[in-house]
Amino acid sequence: MTTLRDLIDLVRAPAALSVPGDVVAGAAAGGALGRRTIGLACSSVLLYWAGMAANDWADRHLDAVERPERPIPSGRVSAGAALGTAAGLTAAGLAAAGLAGGRSALAVAAPLAGAIWAYDVAAKGTPAGPLTMALCRGLDVLLGATGGSRTAALPSALTIAAHTYLLTALSHAEVSGADPRLPAATLAGTVTLAAVTARGTAGGAGGPAQPALAGVYAAQFGAPQARAVADPSARRVRDAVSAGIVSLPALQGALAARGGAPRLGLALAAAMPLARRLVRKVSAT
Helix, strand or coil, rough: CCCCCHHHHHHHHHHHHHHHHHHHHHHHHHCCCCEEEEEEEHHHHHHHHHHHHHHHCCCCCHHHCCCCCCCCCCCCHHHHHHHHHHHHHHHHHHHHHHHHHHHHHHHHHHHHHHHHHHHHHHHHHCCCCHHHHHHHHHHHHHHHHHCCCHHHHHHHHHHHHHHHHHHHHHHHHCCCCCCCCCHHHHHHHHHHHHHHCCCCCCHHCCCCCCHHHHHHHHHHHHHHHHHHCCCCCCCHHHHHHHHHHHHHHHHHHHHHCCCCCHHHHHHHHHHHHHHHHHHHHCCCC
């Protein structure tokens, strides 16, 4: 019998702590922070969980060999239940977007849902995989700018998309291990992203929180990648991937600060310790 814990494992619930920050960063950059931001964040979380369930459904045969402890191959969740969960969460995510932001939100949420499913059932494991996942997170940021300027939010969307590209490329080696050149390249990209994000804005809207949070992001994600360069084993790569998920709120917080919401940015980054504790109990990858 499928339990709540089994479903939590299926959707990798703790990893969703990295998702609302996309919406907040986009809302701050686009001048759209308000009541609708909460509803759009809920939509984002639901779509993220849908993607995780769809991922396990699509990977069920591969996981039976490589990760037999996962919910479907272990028999804790049936393939049909996983597919139904993914579909139901997708519908709920789109409904939440429509309720929060109307047609303008659905104009982004619908392609976001399509990109999530495209990644899970077709693009994953191909050269298009990292780009497709980057598109998902970039659209997630733009979803937050509903009611404001999506053009103004585009730099933040590209920053989160770039982080996601690096993380996804690295995750392809979390089972087999990597050539050390891969974590070296993603580490260089992480440092570059942090440096660009830390740069001041006109009028100093981000205050000291902006460079501080960018530094936290670089340290928290960069250190495990550096260890993976020295020892590119599967375990080290998985550690780096988990760190990339857990440290993302710091990058989102820096972007929110750059958009003129430094206190909100600090609040986003405050989710990192909780995310780290939860990831120790439920895999985020």
